[in-house]
Amino acid sequence: MVTHGPAGLPAANLLSGQLFGWDAAVRRGWERGRETVSTGFRPLDRLLPAGGVRLGSLVEWLAADDASGAIALACAVACRLAGSRGTGDEAAAPAATILIVDRGGRFYPPAVLPWLDGGGNGVGSGGGRPRFVVARPSTDDDEIWAIDQALRCPGVAAVLAWPGRVHPTAMRRWQLAARAGGAVGLLVRGRLVRGMDGHAMSSGRRPEWRCEPAHAKPTHDVPMHAEPTWAEARVAVHPLAAAAAAGEPSAGPSVRRLRLSLAGGPWAGEAMLEERATELFLDMATGREAAGRRRAAAVTDAGRLREWGLREGLECRAS
């Protein structure tokens, strides 16, 4: 027998929502003691609710396409996180490790290995040089396990992965692991898997909690599946074509223009109620913000979301 909540939804979802609420309360207490690190991209820092990436948290990147540049941006952020660890006061600090969980075996390291040097800007030169370690799991279970293990390790600065369809239990497991170990999990989600794993629970159904913008349809065509997530923030990455950058001097393949928008975040967080977007220029040669191109678009407040998929019965719903 299936018990239904006030909104006619299964009780399992109701319990899940309550769990989100409890976790939000715990998170608020936990966040006070956590350090926030800059991503190295000022527009992105302004976009993120905490003004940067909080150590021991997850950040989801929604990629519009396989060639959208989301992994490159996440990789650049990982390099900056590892660099900020390596520049500690101790000269003999161990090398900060960036673990890349490469499920499909497609990761091509020469594209990002020079980023560890920061383009000669001395990232990580204070202590040990950051390094990439690649793990190639062959099954989904191995992938979930490898991400979990890496997030629990205190010596790992960041874990970069592009998991496929993930059960929310695994996401919760990763969140707790990151909280325990202090590593930052950067999870790049593809277009096809987005919205499929939100709260389908074990039944495998499509999510029933769906946040849609009330007005002011977003200017870009990234769908806003702003369902709650266990991640600290969910950033949608949308590449802008070179032709769209009218008036910009041509920079060749070394600069990439990306539009970022906050497509969700922690449940009951104020940040997710606003649709905010910004643009940044990623220097593909150094993995840094392109020099001279820091006049990013102002964070826009496109309005508040009018209603949640589940309007009633939850303490953590939008007010």
Next chain:
Amino acid sequence: MPRILTIWLPRWPVQRRLLERPELRRVPVFVCRRERRGVMKVVSWAWATPPRAPHRVGLPAGNAATARIHAGRIHEGMSLAEGMAVLAAAHGSRACQVAEVDYDDPVADRAALEELARSCRRFAPIVALEQPPAGEASRPECLHVDVTGTADFFGGEGPLVRTAVWTLAVRGVHARAAIADTPAAAWAAAHHTDSLSADPSSAHLPMRGARHRRWALVPPGGQLRLLGPLPAAALGLDADVLAQLEGVGVGTIGGIARLPRKSLASRFDPQLSRQLSLFTGERPEPLAVPCSTELPTATHPFDVPLSLRDTTADDLAVILERLVEACLGPLAAAGKGVTALQVRLDRGQAIGLGEPSAPLVIDVGMFQPTSCVKHVVELVQLRMARLRLPREIVGITVDVVSAGQADCRQRTLFGEPAEASAAQVTMLLDRLSGRLGRRAVFEPLPLADAQPEHAWAAVPPMRATKRRAMPVPAPSSVRRRRGPQQHDGGVPAIAAAPQRRPLWMLPQPVRLESVVVAAAAEPCPTEQASAVVRPPAGFRLEGRMRDVVKAHGPERIETAWWRGPTVRRDYYVVETSDGGRYWIFRRLGGSAGGSRRAGAERPAAQDGGAWFLHGMFS
């Protein structure tokens, strides 16, 4: 004066396999290791019983000596394909079809050699494995036996060395042996028994016609006199030192000994004077006792067979923890840690159950020496969780295969977070490699190679730190041709510019369909020329048409000539209207054989000019 008996086991990796599988004596056996990108390199090879008459057409029948000479050109480090080609030239292609190729397993080779060393204690109590020179891979093939004072039990040194060789021959081991004053002299004599006389009283110079002699005796104090005519390589020198000696016209041990000793160290590599002093006995050479005699082992036998179906993992972990603790305790006391461990689950006599009775062996390796019992047990459990365990076992044995010096530091009262986190990372990598596989966890190392597939190497995580200081190979040839739409001013000549390489590279290029080539603004003289210089205006991918709004390139990349048939490609970085960025190439007409390296591509003659997707700037 000490007397050392050296037993040389030529091509030991192959011999070990022949001992385990005697049926392989009829076929050629190659032991290879897989290099990066799947290239197989020959570590050792042998054909125990080659056919007397080569099957090769055109080779005179019965000319087995010629075949042996041909096959003798297969040497260590040669690629398997080359080795097969030489074998086919010597014995025909049929020999390649029946050849047995096995992966290199140096740990198993060493373990088998140590087991053989333990059995050689019948000749003397001190038996040691040879120590390869520093810098070489640890692949011993010799045993040193200290037979000082024990030869009389066998009737003298002559009968002793003969007994040693024939005792091993009875077991199926081909060995050559020699007795001398020093391990280095005995090593040199054992490797050149063909050119030495077994009886030192009969001849002092290498005998003619003494082929296939398996033993030699060097009288006390006579190593320089008897072994002087041997080549300089018998001292175990590196190739560059040998080249130096060859440059000054010195080719024998006697010639080296006649050089002024004072200037030897300044004129040549220090290795030369060191090896010469070891050879003459001026410098003592300690014998390295086999590790297994020192490394601990622990066994837990069960009175009655233990059914693993009725045993929980926690119960098994308790036993494992006790055994591992018994092994690691002595090592930790000596400041050492374990780097490789073997857990054997001895099966019972499963009569009628159809299970093999061989023990289930679980090999566990660590990237760095560790003495943490909990960590080792965790690694063993990770491996056991992915294995099909036997129904019942009669005992568990934990054997330390190799150990290393642990990184011991003075610890602070509350521990240093930096040190703790470094240890945690090492444990994490051990765990990951334990479950995902040793090759599935690696650290990428950049290489200066123009060919994208060879621009990096996957190395074990702990070795990459040491290799970073090594100079990378010189960049291979890369040709760049600047097209009309190229905007990459200042890009270095090396093809490793990161902005030109995709973050995701497909394992095999995918052929693009429905490629639209933009019409030329000005008519080109030939249709082919217009197609070469112009990137596509659109292509279909995943069922959707993508319009190319910008393209950077071309960048022409050719495979190196020494890597096989040439593949020539013009690469472009294209941006589509939806912002996607792709790495595509146009295949240029090259040699037809190049299609084999391109995987999914068809021969150049068929699809010359076709477009392929090779990567995505994800």
